[in-house]
Amino acid sequence: MRKREISTKTFVNGIVQGDKAILAKAITLLESSNPEHFEKANKIIEKCLAKSNKSVRIGVTGVPGVGKSSFIEVFGSTLTKQGKKVAVLAVDPSSTLSKGSILGDKTRMRALSKDPNAFIRPSPSGESLGGVARKTRESIILCEAAGYDVILVETVGVGQSETVVHSMVDFFLLLKLSGAGDELQGIKRGIMEMADAIAINKADGNNLEKAKLAKIEFTRALHLYPPKENGWTPKVLSCSAVENTGILEIWQMIEEFIAQNRKNGFFEKNRQTQSKNWFLQTVDELLRQFFHQKETFKKNQSRLLKDIEKNKISPFYAAKKLLESLTKELK
Template sequence: MKNSNSKTSALSEKEGVAAPEILKTKSAAAIQGLRKKQPSAEELISGILAGNITSLSRAITLIESTNINHLAKANTIINACLPYSKKSIRIGITGVPGVGKSTFIEAFGTYLTGLGKKVAVLAVDPSSTISHGSILGDKTRMEELVKDKNAYIRPSASGETLGGVARKTRESITLCEAAGFDTVIIETVGVGQSETAVHSMVDFFLLLKISGAGDELQGIKRGIMEMADAIVINKADGENIAKARAAKVEFNRALHLFPAKNSGWNPKVMTSSSITKEGIEEVWKTITEYLKLTSDNNYFEVKRQEQNQYWMMETIEEQLKNDFYNNPTIQKLLIENKKAVQNNELSPFAAATVLLEHYFKK
């Protein structure tokens, strides 16, 4: 047996086929090599500031990680990039599924890169509540823009975040700005109660609508329309042109019923077509008019400061929640209390009180 193994090993080496022992050694070495190849925080920071897309993508993956061990490295990168951010225009784009957000963003983004802009698109895909997976198909829907050297598209899973805003989208904006992107577009999952989260991280909030889907104002929450700085009736081409114009009139009437904005801006309603590119230039012209107005009256800077405070509070809440659920004692007690609640031995409120008392006594 010994001689047979020796012959097999020798034959394997001679013929270029690794013996089991060699394979194990090589696998371990390969895994160790991959671990060693992980770039340091300093290397990622240097890459981001140099505009390296690979470094940017790796850093965003790091800050999106739920692994508690990645938190310190992610914070180091974010803090180092912070002084180089704040130089972009942040645009939030929302609308119901099927309104054509991805095709509009591709047409709009391509127009902007044609003007010499560097455009980053942070597209948030919905996560399944059953499998917790996401399709992340925005790159396939933006075939033209994804090939543009002045554009960067980053799809992210919404995870368990209410409203479809990825948990680390705010930090991703900072990294994209540090990498030299002067226009950051955030595409949301769709219209929902937590669209305020998008509004709280952008300078300009754009609501996309389509015509011919029944009552033009039905299903649109007042709060969403109040937040919108502009409404664009999308897919205004072919037989939809007349319907889009009619919808524009209705939305204009509706906007006049809302109170004046603190920014001093009067929201506009436009029509556009991602196919013919009609209206795309007008959308950008409207955004630049808004930026000039809010820069002149100082609202732009005030809003950014308020947003920073908002995200500080959000981060505190998020880290407290993560610390709570990652606590080993709480994890054990949580299982016990869940069973007690399920068996009606303890009320949900009493169980929550028990868990919180243990947590704060730690």
């Protein structure tokens, strides 16, 4: 028997009432490529927008193996013990060959996944850049409408397109390892310039002294970058998810950051800028979908690809000719 379709009103009411099952289904609807689901998801988001913007959005990134999932579990548990509701939007890397994804974050965060004040949603990164799922922004809106006070966005932590994550959060936390030869590499990458704070994870046992040295090195490195527009001076802290040390201090620092940004007006200004960028990126995405669905585009693209293979035309000039043919059709 066919399952009864859930109405938009039922979705919105369920989300606002904090129904985790309804929230999960709504995010699945968001991620669907079905045009009908797209329309319905947009209606749900429109209804939920008025109830959003009341959370603190935190991006957590770092290279694979740095302990992002372990950190988030302990960090999230620390916040739920304070009575806060925490949502984790964890993004798993998708295979470029099979397009599959393990989506194992709920398994890695066993304790937090059982917490009644926590919601964990793993999503595949798909073909999107920056280690975030295509619909992460929309998922944030729904989680806020569901009453979650803190939204944690865990990235894949690969590549150098983390600006996508930075463009949707209030606070950007970079996790680092000590003694892994990562210090200089971290300084070279532009990601440090975006970080509002660096946390040296796994600062425990024999690694404690190395963590102290890494903290000094990264603190020096941060002085190489120009001051941030919001007046915040990025800090370097150390922590251990295993021993649960330094976690509370990181949250207190984030609270200090949020308070400072609300006071100087940058918090609201940043949210407004992010919404504008979200609009522009969505326009780009919809335009791409629109053109790729046109038969003329498909035929001309196929013909030009054959010419490129035979070295009859350069890729750049082929792209120019393809756009010209589409422009003529639209006139």
